Amino acid sequence: MTPTAMIPTGFLAGDRPAERGTHVLVDADTTPRLLVLRTMWGANRYTIPAMVLVVLHFVGEALVPVIMGLAIDRAVLTQDWDALLRWLLVLAADFALLSFTWRFGDRMAVYGLNVIEHQFRMRVTDRMLDPAGTDGPARLPGTALSIATSDVGRLSRAVLLAVFPVGEMASVVVAGVILLWISWPLGVAVLLGAPAMFWILDRAGAPLRSRTERQQESVGLAAGTAGDLVAGFRVLKGIGAEGEAAKRYRAASGQARDHAIAAMRTEGAYVALLQTVSSIFIIAVGLAAGIMAVDGQMGLGQLITVVGLTQFIMGPLNAIGTNFGAVWNGAVPSAARVLSVLQAGPGVRAGARRDASGSLEIRGHDDIPDIDVPERGLTVITADQSAARALTAALAREEAPSGSSVRVGGVHIDDLELAAGRAAVRVAPHTPHLFEGSVIENIAAVADDGHVGADRVTRAVFAAACDDVAAVLRDGLDTSVGEAGQMLSGGQRQRVGLARALAAESAFLVLTDPTTAVDSITEATVVERVRAARSDAATIVFTQSPAWVAAADTVVRLDATAQEATR
Numbered sequence: 315m316t317p318t319a320m321i322p323t324g325f326l327a328g329d330r331p332a333e334r335g336t337h338v339l340v341d342a343d344t345t346p347r348l349l350v351l352r353t354m355w356g357a358n359r360y361t362i363p364a365m366v367l368v369v370l371h372f373v374g375e376a377l378v379p380v381i382m383g384l385a386i387d388r389a390v391l392t393q394d395w396d397a398l399l400r401w402l403l404v405l406a407a408d409f410a411l412l413s414f415t416w417r418f419g420d421r422m423a424v425y426g427l428n429v430i431e432h433q434f435r436m437r438v439t440d441r442m443l444d445p446a447g448t449d450g451p452a453r454l455p456g457t458a459l460s461i462a463t464s465d466v467g468r469l470s471r472a473v474l475l476a477v478f479p480v481g482e483m484a485s486v487v488v489a490g491v492i493l494l495w496i497s498w499p500l501g502v503a504v505l506l507g508a509p510a511m512f513w514i515l516d517r518a519g520a521p522l523r524s525r526t527e528r529q530q531e532s533v534g535l536a537a538g539t540a541g542d543l544v545a546g547f548r549v550l551k552g553i554g555a556e557g558e559a560a561k562r563y564r565a566a567s568g569q570a571r572d573h574a575i576a577a578m579r580t581e582g583a584y585v586a587l588l589q590t591v592s593s594i595f596i597i598a599v600g601l602a603a604g605i606m607a608v609d610g611q612m613g614l615g616q617l618i619t620v621v622g623l624t625q626f627i628m629g630p631l632n633a634i635g636t637n638f639g640a641v642w643n644g645a646v647p648s649a650a651r652v653l654s655v656l657q658a659g660p661g662v663r664a665g666a667r668r669d670a671s672g673s674l675e676i677r678g679h680d681d682i683p684d685i686d687v688p689e690r691g692l693t694v695i696t697a698d699q700s701a702a703r704a705l706t707a708a709l710a711r712e713e714a715p716s717g718s719s720v721r722v723g724g725v726h727i728d729d730l731e732l733a734a735g736r737a738a739v740r741v742a743p744h745t746p747h748l749f750e751g752s753v754i755e756n757i758a759a760v761a762d763d764g765h766v767g768a769d770r771v772t773r774a775v776f777a778a779a780c781d782d783v784a785a786v787l788r789d790g791l792d793t794s795v796g797e798a799g800q801m802l803s804g805g806q807r808q809r810v811g812l813a814r815a816l817a818a819e820s821a822f823l824v825l826t827d828p829t830t831a832v833d834s835i836t837e838a839t840v841v842e843r844v845r846a847a848r849s850d851a852a853t854i855v856f857t858q859s860p861a862w863v864a865a866a867d868t869v870v871r872l873d874a875t876a877q878e879a880t881r
Contacts, residue, residue, distance in 0.1 A: 337433060340656045346649035350642065353430060353469055353649075354476040360426030361476045367419030368477050372485030372630060374411045379622020380492055381405050386618055423477040431470035438462045438655050461651050468648035471641050479638045482630035489623045496619065497606060500599055504627070507595060584643065596627055664711070665729035670738050672723020674822050674852065679704060679718045682872060689723075689821065691867035692845050693854045701872050702826060702856040709824050709854075710741040722821070740820035744827055746811020748799030753784065754791040756799075756810055760818040771817050777847035778813035779832075779840050804831040812840070816847060823848065826856045834861070841865045 338356040340349065355361070385401035388394070439462055486504065494501025674687040682701055687693045697705070707713040708720050711727055720727040722738045730738060748756050757780070758771050775781055775791065783806045787793035799807045808831040815823060828844075829837040841861045844853060855862050863869055 338430065340437075340653070342657065344653060344657070346646050346653060349649040349653060350469065350472045350645045353434075353472040353645070356433075357426035357430050357473055360422045360429065361473055364419045364422035364426065365477045365480050367415040368423070368481035369484040371412055371415035371419060372481040373488050374408050374415065376485045376488045376492070376623065377408055378405070379619050381408060382622060383619030419477070419481075423474060426477075427470055427473040430473050431466060434466045434470055434652065435462055438466060438652060441655050441658070444660070458655075461655060465648035465651045468644045469652055472645040475638060475641055475645075485630045486627055489627050492619070492623060497603070500603060500606075503599060503602075584640065599627075664732045664735060665726075666731055667725060667729045668731055668734045670722040670725035670727075670730055670734070671821065672725075674739070674854075675719075675721045675724075676705065676708070677719050677721070679708070685870055687822065687852060687854055688868065689852050690850065691852060692848070692862075692865060693852065693868040693870065694862050694866035695854060695856050695870040695872060696858045696863065697856060697872040706741050706824060706826060706856065709739050709822075711735060737819055737821065739822045739824065740815065740818055741824040742811065742815035742826070742828070746799070746807055746814065748795050748802075748807060748810060750795070750797045752789075752792045752794055753780070753787070753802075753810055756795060757791075757813045757817055760814045770819075771813075773847055774813040774817035777816050777840070777843040778809045779836055779843065780809050780813045782836070783809055805833075805836070808832065809840070812844075816844065820851070822852045822854060824854045824856070827859070828855065828857075829859065829861070837861050 338352045381404055389398035389401055442458055490501050490505035493504055673689050676685040727735055784790040795801050812828050829840050838861050845865050
C-alpha cells in the first residue's frame with residue numbers, strides 16, 4: 315500500500331494534508347461584512363449537514379411541550395393508560411432525536427469552524443511571510459501575531475452563524491406555527507414581533523459595534539507592544555534598561571487589559587439588552603395566554619403547551635442575541651484586520667525580467683549624489699543613518715523616492731522578477747532574524763530554490779567566522795539557537811546572519827554595519843574573509859568602520875558628497 319493510499323479520507327478525518335484555504339473568496343472588493351458572510355458559508359461540507367441536524371434538534375425541542383400538552387388532553391384527562399404509554403414512547407423518541415442531532419450537529423459545526431480557522435490562519439501567515447512582503451504601515455510582530463490568532467479566531471466563529479442561529483430561528487418559526495394553531499393572535503405576535511424586535515436591536519447596536527472595533531484594534535496593538543517588549547527583554551537587560559522595559563511592559567499590558575475589559579463590557583451590554591427585550595417579549599406572550607385560559611378560550615393541555623413553548627422560545631431568542639449579535643459584532647472588526655493583511659499589496663516591487671548583469675547605478679535620490687558600484691570587489695559607503703536607510707530601502711525594492719532609480723547593467727531593478735531581483739541585489743538586514751532551529755539550519759535557510767549546496771554553506775561559515783562560533787557551542791553548528799536566536803550572544807547572532815547572507819547567490823550583496831557586535835580582531839578576520847569569499851562578485855557595505863574602509867576597493871563618502879577610489 316502506498317503512503318498516499320494510507321491517508322485517511324473520511325468525512326471528519328483530522329490528519330489529512332493541511333489545506334491552505336481557497337474556500338472563502340477574498341478579492342479587492344471584499345468588505346469586512348462581506349467576508350463575514352462568505353466565512354459563514356465557507357465550510358458548507360460540514361456546516362450544511364450541521365445546520366440540518368441543529369434545525370431538527372430545535373424543532374424537536376419545540377415539539378416537547380406540544381407532545382406533553384396532547385398527552386394531558388388525550389390521555390391524562392381521559393385516564394387512557396394505553397394512550398399515555400403511546401405518548402410516552404413518542405416523547406422518548408423525540409428525546410432520542412434531540413440527543414442524536416445535537417451530538418453530531420455540534421460536532422460537525424465545530425469541525426467546520428476549525429477547518430476555516432486553520433485555512434485563514436495559513437492564508438494570513440503565508441501572506442505575512444511572503445518573500446515580497448506587504449505594503450502599508452509596518453506591524454509589530456506581536457500585532458501580526460494577534461491578527462493571525464485572535465482576529466482569525468473571531469472571524470472563523472462566523473461559521474457558527476450558519477448553524478445555531480438558523481436552528482434557533484427555525485424553532486421560533488415552528489413555535490409560532492403551533493401557536494397559530496392554538497391561538498392566531500399569539501402566533502402572529504411571535505412570527506412578526508420577534509424578527510421586527512431583532513431588526514430594531516441590530517440597528518441600535520451599530521454604535522456598540524463601532525466601539526468594539528476600536529477596542530479590538532487597541533487590544534491588538536497593546537498586546538503586540540507587550541509581546542515585543544518581552545521578546546527583546548534579554549537585549550534590554552544586557553544594556554541595563556530592564557527597569558524602563560518593565561515600566562513600558564506594565565503600561566502596555568495594563569492598556570491591553572483595560573481595553574479587553576472595555577470590549578467585553580460593551581459586548582456584555584449588547585447581549586444584556588437583547589436578552590432583556592426578548593424576555594419582556596416572552597413574558598407578554600405568556601401573560602396573554604394566561605388571560606385567554608382564564609376566559610376559557612383554550613383548554614388545560616393547550617395552556618400547558620403555550621406556557622411550555624413560551625419558556626422554550628426564551629432560550630433560542632436569548633441565544634440568538636448571544637450567538638448572532640456577539641459573534642457578528644466581534645467578527646466584523648476582526649475581518650477588517652484580517653483583510654488588512656490579505657488585501658495588502660506586495661511590499662517589494664517586481665517585474666517580469668529574469669536576468670541582469672553589469673555595474674550597479676543609483677540615481678536621482680534627493681541630497682544623495684549618484685553612485686556607481688562596479689560588478690566586482692568591495693565597496694564601502696559611509697553615510698548617516700537616514701541616507702543609509704533610504705539607499706538600502708531602494709536597493710531592497712521596498713521604497714524609493716520619486717524620480718530615483720536603481721539599475722543593474724542598465725536594467726531597472728523594479729523590472730526584475732522577485733527571484734531574479736534577489737539574485738542581482740540582495741540586502742541583508744542589520745539585525746538578523748533567526749528562527750528556532752540549529753545554526754546550520756538558519757544559515758542554509760536563505761536558498762530561493764529550497765536548496766543550498768554544502769560547499770557554499772561551508773564557505774559562508776568560514777567567511778563569517780562562524781567556525782569560531784561552532785567551536786564554543788555544545789553541539790557545534792547543530793546547536794539550537796532558540797526562539798529568535800536568544801540562545802546565542804549578540805555577536806554570534808550577527809555572524810550567523812552574515813553567514814546566511816553570504817550563503818545566498820547574489821551579484822551584489824548589501825550589508826549594513828555587519829560587525830558592530832564583534833571585537834576588533836574578529837572584525838578584521840571577517841573583513842578579510844568576506845572580501846576574499848566574494849572576490850568574483852560585488853559587496854556593498856554601509857559602515858564607517860575603519861577596518862571595512864581600509865579593505866575596500868571603492869569608498870563612497872556621502873558625508874563629503876564625493877566618491878573616491880582607494881584602489
